[in-house]
Amino acid sequence: MLFNSIEFALFLPIVFILYWFAANNSLKVQNSLLLGVSYFFYGWWDWRFLSLIIFSSFIDYFIGVLLIKEDRERSRKLLLITSILVNFGFLGFFKYFNFFIDSFTDAFTFFGHSIESSRLSIILPVGISFYTFQTLSYTIDVYKKKLKPTRDIIAFFAFVSFFPQLVAGPIERATNLLPQFFVKRKFDYTKSVDGLRQMLWGFFKKIVIADNCAVYVNDIFENYTIYPSSLLAIGAVLFAFQIYCDFSGYSDIAIGTARLFGFNLMQNFSFPYFSRDIAEFWRRWHISLSTWFRDYLYIPLGGSRGSVTIKIRNVFIIFIVSGFWHGANLTFIVWGLLHALYFIPLMLLGGNRSNTGSIAKGKYLPTLKEFFQMNITFTITVIAWVFFRADSMTHAIAYLGSLFTAPFYSDLVIELKTIDMKIIFIFIGLLILTEWVQREKQHGLDFKGQDAISKFTRRVFYFILGGSIFIFGNFNKTEFIYFAF
Amino acid sequence: MIYRFIIQVFGYAAFLILTILVGAKIMSVPVMEKGFKNYETESNLLVMKESKQYDFLFMGISHARNFSRHKNHLRLDTILNKSFINIAQGGGRCGVSEQYFYLKYLYEKNNKINKVIYVLSPPMLFHTGLPVSSKTFDFEPFDFEFFIDYLFFKTKNKTQRLYSYVNTKYSSEWSDYQPKSFNKKQNYLTKLDSVKVTSGLNFTYKKGLAHYQFKNSSEIVQQTLQLIKKNNSACILIIPPALFGKWNGHNETLEFAKKMQEKYGAKVYDYSETVLDPKYYYDHHHLNSNGVVYFAENYLKPIL
Numbered sequence: 051m052l053f054n055s056i057e058f059a060l061f062l063p064i065v066f067i068l069y070w071f072a073a074n075n076s077l078k079v080q081n082s083l084l085l086g087v088s089y090f091f092y093g094w095w096d097w098r099f100l101s102l103i104i105f106s107s108f109i110d111y112f113i114g115v116l117l118i119k120e121d122r123e124r125s126r127k128l129l130l131i132t133s134i135l136v137n138f139g140f141l142g143f144f145k146y147f148n149f150f151i152d153s154f155t156d157a158f159t160f161f162g163h164s165i166e167s168s169r170l171s172i173i174l175p176v177g178i179s180f181y182t183f184q185t186l187s188y189t190i191d192v193y194k195k196k197l198k199p200t201r202d203i204i205a206f207f208a209f210v211s212f213f214p215q216l217v218a219g220p221i222e223r224a225t226n227l228l229p230q231f232f233v234k235r236k237f238d239y240t241k242s243v244d245g246l247r248q249m250l251w252g253f254f255k256k257i258v259i260a261d262n263c264a265v266y267v268n269d270i271f272e273n274y275t276i277y278p279s280s281l282l283a284i285g286a287v288l289f290a291f292q293i294y295c296d297f298s299g300y301s302d303i304a305i306g307t308a309r310l311f312g313f314n315l316m317q318n319f320s321f322p323y324f325s326r327d328i329a330e331f332w333r334r335w336h337i338s339l340s341t342w343f344r345d346y347l348y349i350p351l352g353g354s355r356g357s358v359t360i361k362i363r364n365v366f367i368i369f370i371v372s373g374f375w376h377g378a379n380l381t382f383i384v385w386g387l388l389h390a391l392y393f394i395p396l397m398l399l400g401g402n403r404s405n406t407g408s409i410a411k412g413k414y415l416p417t418l419k420e421f422f423q424m425n426i427t428f429t430i431t432v433i434a435w436v437f438f439r440a441d442s443m444t445h446a447i448a449y450l451g452s453l454f455t456a457p458f459y460s461d462l463v464i465e466l467k468t469i470d471m472k473i474i475f476i477f478i479g480l481l482i483l484t485e486w487v488q489r490e491k492q493h494g495l496d497f498k499g500q501d502a503i504s505k506f507t508r509r510v511f512y513f514i515l516g517g518s519i520f521i522f523g524n525f526n527k528t529e530f531i532y533f534a535f
Numbered sequence: 536m537i538y539r540f541i542i543q544v545f546g547y548a549a550f551l552i553l554t555i556l557v558g559a560k561i562m563s564v565p566v567m568e569k570g571f572k573n574y575e576t577e578s579n580l581l582v583m584k585e586s587k588q589y590d591f592l593f594m595g596i597s598h599a600r601n602f603s604r605h606k607n608h609l610r611l612d613t614i615l616n617k618s619f620i621n622i623a624q625g626g627g628r629c630g631v632s633e634q635y636f637y638l639k640y641l642y643e644k645n646n647k648i649n650k651v652i653y654v655l656s657p658p659m660l661f662h663t664g665l666p667v668s669s670k671t672f673d674f675e676p677f678d679f680e681f682f683i684d685y686l687f688f689k690t691k692n693k694t695q696r697l698y699s700y701v702n703t704k705y706s707s708e709w710s711d712y713q714p715k716s717f718n719k720k721q722n723y724l725t726k727l728d729s730v731k732v733t734s735g736l737n738f739t740y741k742k743g744l745a746h747y748q749f750k751n752s753s754e755i756v757q758q759t760l761q762l763i764k765k766n767n768s769a770c771i772l773i774i775p776p777a778l779f780g781k782w783n784g785h786n787e788t789l790e791f792a793k794k795m796q797e798k799y800g801a802k803v804y805d806y807s808e809t810v811l812d813p814k815y816y817y818d819h820h821h822l823n824s825n826g827v828v829y830f831a832e833n834y835l836k837p838i839l
Binding site: 237 | 537544695698
């Protein structure tokens with residue numbers, strides 16, 4: 051089920067009413083209801099793949115239970131490896147099987163051996179990259195004794211399949227989300243209102259900005275050979291906003307929805323385009339994934355300790371794996387590699403933790419230096435996004451080539467102006483302005499304790515956003531980009 | 536607190552929706568005041584009146600709409616000397632279900648129609664995209680009564696269609712909407728191009744003849760005939776001409792029409808192979824203005 055669908059518009063109020071009125075008396079009923087509706091939410095897409103989630107949940111639940119009883123380190127390690135193999139086995143098969151087949155075939159062909167290979171027609175189960183990582187975090191934390199394993203099977207299964215964040219995150223840590231399933235939730239008016247605001251902001255970003263940007267981005271990336279460089283630059287910038295609004299929009303809706311049910315999910319985006327360097331960008335972009343990789347891959351590899359070679363190796367590994375997580379395509383790996391190349395000089399010069407606080411804290415405007423840094427960071431991320439968006443490496447390189455070699459202007463620019471692109475820039479302007487004002491908060495409409503803006507002004511603003519979603523929104527049931535990951 | 540929350544949320548949503556609908560109505564008023572004629576617009580609501588008597592009515596898809604486009608409406612007025620309204624919808628926007636709804640709405644406005652000419656183009660009955668097109672009402676002004684009536688009408692893809700109906704009223708295309716008085720459609724074909732016909736048919740029937748769709752569509756056409764009978768109008772079913780003669784699905788369409796003849800007393804005329812001269816077509820299945828005049832004089836006049 052998509053958040054931006056009529057089905058979800060009916061599903062959410064029904065579940066909300068059932069949850070707070072029919073299931074309000076008991077924690078077990080609350081969790082059971084959440085489990086049932088989460089499976090319904092997922093099964094709406096394809097019920098057959100529910101078996102994967104159920105199987106994955108079973109494995110990690112039982113491994114967790116066995117880990118309590120087991121004291122021998124060797125057996126504990128074996129249990130952990132079993133969980134990792136099963137989870138990554140599913141992920142590898144569904145997501146990467148064809149990629150590896152193609153890569154092997156290409157490699158053999160490159161060395162002059164032609165081999166027959168057969169691809170499989172595999173459907174990528176929605177959300178598999180997200181729930182696999184979430185359930186693995188549980189097993190690893192239990193293994194490391196950071197978390198006590200649970201025997202409450204309903205709570206555990208509900209934790210793995212919790213519908214607001216099941217298909218596109220945030221990838222929750224068991225240490226944060228699981229304990230919330232052990233406490234009976236009580237309706238909290240302030241929290242629910244804030245959740246709704248965050249959902250409204252998410253819908254605005256997704257339906258008004260991301261889906262409208264997509265129309266132009268698809269056109270420009272598809273016809274890049276005939277467009278002038280000015281339009282190619284616009285295409286790349288619009289994609290930067292499309293991917294941000296699509297993914298952070300989803301996260302906002304997910305976090306907001308969870309708040310309606312009394313849950314707190316982690317912040318997944320913290321205004322990343324206001325970053326002053328690439329390290330800060332990665333502390334603000336897809337936080338749940340980058341911290342997952344930091345905790346379960348980067349630090350176990352040694353992190354930033356050790357020799358320069360080890361440090362560089364670790365940075366390359368984490369960024370390449372991160373690229374690979376996004377998809378079985380060389381373009382994603384190169385995207386990760388580029389970010390590693392951006393990051394390494396900063397790390398070697400010891401500047402990767404120089405911008406940890408919010409930009410222009412307590413001020414209206416950034417300094418000239420900050421403004422310059424912010425624009426440089428944005429520009430290099432836009433260049434990397436071209437690889438992320440392109441269909442292939444050839445496409446990405448040709449696009450970037452045209453960006454620097456094609457004429458700056460042609461009559462096609464005028465032609466494109468007839469398609470109303472102005473409105474998108476107005477909305478992007480509204481997005482930047484709102485998020486700049488709110489950059490020290492959790493989300494664009496986080497008005498907790500903000501008395502400077504009157505209630506009336508805020509309500510008018512919500513009204514404008516709601517109206518914009520309806521009037522300018524693109525409701526062609528566009529899936530969230532991150533469903534594909 | 537939870538009751539307060541629910542009331543606030545629903546109150547806010549209702550206020551927002553109501554404001555958007557009122558806005559759509561306000562955006563429609565200037566367009567409605569432009570006084571469109573049937574041949575100047577693809578909209579039906581802009582030309583529908585109340586308590587009017589019509590000698591006949593056209594319904595169907597583009598093959599029927601074509602009798603009004605390009606000022607053909609005025610030519611038919613002169614040739615047939617009868618008053619008529621054309622509620623057919625072309626451009627792939629409308630299936631038989633919405634045609635039924637338009638006709639029902641017209642009757643509910645206390646209009647009287649002597650004869651209904653339902654142009655049964657085979658693709659209208661077999662095409663799988665027409666019943667789900669969301670653009671059906673994009674050219675219609677916003678009307679609360681129409682909106683509410685349609686809200687309770689059982690059909691496919693209703694939500695998307697209603698959304699598009701309201702949403703398009705806020706577009707610059709709508710506020711600039713002007714009467715279009717197309718000139719006579721003069722261009723014509725010189726010969727039948729069988730390659731184009733094959734590719735056109737393949738495009739129309741992408742997955743072959745959808746018999747399940749035909750079954751659904753024919754049931755709705757049957758309901759339309761019941762509605763026509765209930766309102767004491769006579770019904771004429773015609774299969775329109777095409778340069779290539781018979782469409783795929785022609786036999787099923789004709790067989791169905793004959794059943795309707797038996798059941799509801801509708802008159803059936805198969806005109807598929809009556810106009811085979813390319814000079815009367817601007818493409819392989821739409822008559823140009825000379826073709827419309829020829830067809831009206833030779834085939835419509837005798838049956839009206």
